[in-house]
Amino acid sequence: MTRRISLISQTLNRSLATPLTIASSIAVFTSGVMLFFHWGEKHVEDLHEWMGMALVIFTVWHSMVNWRPLKKHLKSHTVWLFFILTLVFSSAFVYSSSQAEQDIETILIRRIESAPLRTVAAVLSLSERELISRARQQNIQIDNLDQSIIEIARSTRTHPQEIWTLLLSGLSQ
Secondary structure, eight states, X not given: OHHHHHHHHHHHHHHHHHHHHHHHHHHHHHHHHHHHTTSSHHHHHHHHHHHXXXXXXXXXXXXXXXXXXXXXXXTOHHHHHHHHHHHHHHHHHHHHHHXXXXXXXXXXXXXXHHSBHHHXXXXXXXXXXXXXXXXXXXXXXXXXXXXXXXXXXXXXXXXXXXXXXXXXTTOOO
């Protein structure tokens, strides 16, 4: 009886693990191609990330259910060669991407975050007095206008993004 339940469970696992792995692969492949060609990026990005996580889970499940056949594949030198090539290519790509120049918005935001608040006020088309008033309204302590957003964030133990959000709230474009 236990063997029969085990066989049913194994068959059920196989009949589900493979189709779910294939379906999530198709979703990740399709959304990946769309992201590559910048087709509906804003709409597809979340789908790609979540289906990617589903693909990881289903692939691990599929590998566990099909462990014996997988062990046979892992004895092949060709499989290991492709694993190593994929690892080297992926590592090189991630490294080169991390070394590449950041997008212009990120560069500007980082520079403004590091600039004295009097410069930030000018960039936001605010007088220094208006900037201080906005900060006080949002309970942001400014000691002097030579401070930067990063320094304020450190002293208040918050993220610079939170300081930005508070200073910009209600500011029209």
